[in-house]
Amino acid sequence: MSLATVSSLPTTAASERPALRLVPDGSEARGFALYVGLDEAKARAAGVDLAALVDALRTLTAELVPTAETYAAVALAPAGLGGRDVDIVRRALADRAPAGTPQTRTEQRRTGLTLDLARKKLRIDGETAPLTYREFELLQFLVLREGRTVSRTEIIGALWSDGDEQEVPNERTIDVHVRRLRAKLGDYGEIVRTVRGGGYRFDRHADVVIRYGEAPSPDRF
The missing domain is CATH 1.10.10.10 (Winged helix-like DNA-binding domain superfamily/Winged helix DNA-binding domain)
Structure with missing residues (x-):
């Protein structure tokens, strides 16, 4: 099924990375979520299973930031449900914009x-x-x-x-x-x-x- 977990940061130098601009005044970033749209069949076709992928991402995160805490959750959906995998993951895991966050025109x-x-x-x-x-x-x-x-x-x-x-x-x-x-x-x-x-x-x-x-x-x- 589709998977959501914590992944790694880009490998570009820290000085080249753009600063985060999504954090409102008076708050601080405490982590992030990465939604991965990937069903079991696609994972097997690529020669990996979802559990192994989770372990690999957690290992990489621990190597980059040893003190980082990670949490993984599998998103379940009815078999055969149409739509983009990543959108189904977001809905299944109840991804919602925080109160007071303005929606984009598209949303x-x-x-x-x-x-x-x-x-x-x-x-x-x-x-x-x-x-x-x-x-x-x-x-x-x-x-x-x-x-x-x-x-x-x-x-x-x-x-x-x-x-x-x-x-x-x-x-x-x-x-x-x-x-x-x-x-x-x-x-x-x-x-x-x-x-x-x-x-x-x-x-x-x-x-x-x-x-x-x-x-x-x-x-x-």
Whole structure:
């Protein structure tokens, strides 16, 4: 599962490090928290387990500052929950801004992603996303096949079936379209998953709402 623990300071010289500016007047820094988004499968793929990673980070911290105290906590979440690992860790460990701490503009406006298939609109944190026609069609195609891996060939056949041969993309071009779509999805880009050797898949995110409208989309099955 995802992990939160104390890690090391940067290795740059102390004189080169910027001074902390996040401590309000009348208070002092007593430590810090580092949230690590990493599930067990990814850790195993990298040849390490979470317990070993915790031990390594604690050892490094002790080497740098022998008097430092560390505390590690594992963040648990329902299996299959969508979203960025590090965001799930923060929510699971009840990360909240201290009272009186002003929220940033982004934090104040974070309301989720709403995809309205009937009106062909996508709203991200309350604002309409500037998707092109092709980007919206690509997202809709994946959403209507939620949980199923869709190959690049299938995407080409469905979304470019009416174009002339010069307009039909190759599989590499599909990857470019997906990257551009993810960039516009911002913090919600991981709802479009890459399945190695298979293609792409839409995974539902806790902050994502899909509106199908009163009549079913002609693409829905």
